[in-house]
Amino acid sequence: MDRFVAKLRGRQALSEEDEQQLREAGWTHRDYARHQVIVRAGEDLTEGHLLLSGFAARAQQDNAGNRQIVGIGVGGDLLDIHGVILGRLEQDIVALSACQIASLPHAKIKELVVRSPGIQKTVWLQAAIDHSIQCNWIQALGTRRGTARLAHLFCEMQLRLALVGIATEMGYPLPLSQQELADYAGMTHVHLNRCLRELREARLVSFAQGWARVHQWERLKELACFDEAYLNLRLIEV
Amino acid sequence: MDRFVAKLRGRQALSEEDEQQLREAGWTHRDYARHQVIVRAGEDLTEGHLLLSGFAARAQQDNAGNRQIVGIGVGGDLLDIHGVILGRLEQDIVALSACQIASLPHAKIKELVVRSPGIQKTVWLQAAIDHSIQCNWIQALGTRRGTARLAHLFCEMQLRLALVGIATEMGYPLPLSQQELADYAGMTHVHLNRCLRELREARLVSFAQGWARVHQWERLKELACFDEAYLNLRLIEV
């Protein structure tokens, strides 16, 4: 059942005992449809959410109604680590596709973390990688524009999804509308559309009907100034 | 000596015992001058760094040489929490002003965190707030431009510095050159200069010689669509 708990284990060298504890912690499984809200901003939060399959967005809205997607979660991601300590999130977490979610009460998470150094490390590691991804996205927003910014996005997704076996040589799913992608990339959907066309015509990446395909990895990386070190894809020893 | 350890305590309700443990953990004190590198990107990292006084920037550079400041640390901030688990950072941490730093070996940090739930909570809380700040900065970069983006920056700094008693009704220090501020705001220093002028002429904020002063807090907040909830300024119970 929980191939993603196993995935976490494989990546971060959890012991069998830790894995056992995780599996039997008493996860509640729930399915969400596209556009359903998984966690609502500002509401009291008593459970942590693990995304087993599908795509989820962390979206923030300001008083003026502008929406910014501040992060995208993919299979195997803990979606609201920081909610455990704060007891709420400032962002909505929204399903971008059909999602399978496993959730666990905060109390139980805290207990697991205290009891097992391996689990604690796993959680911290995910937090550290999330942080790293955000830093790099800030860099992309601040220093790159148009096509280069999008190139970064497609590079990052390619690697994150390859890690969990979702991206193949046929490309990968990325179930966002152009409007949603624009909310993530920090540009208007009109401009996004034109940038996508440029990338397509340069035969670097194509994106249509929620499916992305990288045609020229090296040149795309170059355009994006993409350095994958920040994703910490290789194992880290305890 | 450690008024900032005490500050952490005050804010997050550490027990006296925790505070005692923190104080006596064996911090190494070091002073840095403006522009000195405190942590270098990619190098092995064996200590965590607490900024006692001064300002520090997390700065990231890409192959093309573009520099982005992804965060600013102020007195009382743990600068490299995530380095504890990753063993290195992808960013340089650079002193923006004279800085007093207290550092502690990772092993000791891990030990403290395991031994004391209060300290663990303090560290997590800081990580969660850092995350929150980053999310909001991503939102600012993605949805606001020019003066509104800067307005957000000045609002945030006002509150973060007021919390540690640095911002008063006379304003607050912000020891960045316009070039550095531009590297943070994701715009050119030329454009930044013009935006600063606009803010000054609108009598919302003034910034000169490393000193910022907010003249019309409410109107500034409004321009920035600033909602301070994300800073979690109020206490959170254990």
Add this chain to the structure above:
DNA sequence: CGGACTGTTGAGAAATTTCAATGTTGGTGG
């Protein structure tokens, strides 16, 4: 005094947004 860094301004070029219109697709009910 000269040199480096910082801040300021102007003007034209380029990127991006805004507004508006049109095409395309997929689903739903008749």
Add this chain to the structure above:
DNA sequence: CCACCAACATTGAAATTTCTCAACAGTCCG
């Protein structure tokens, strides 16, 4: 099966923002 509607995608053109290039003033320091 078709008509129709609602998202979604695409394009054009003008307005606005931002960048680039270039020049110049101020300050600090050796």
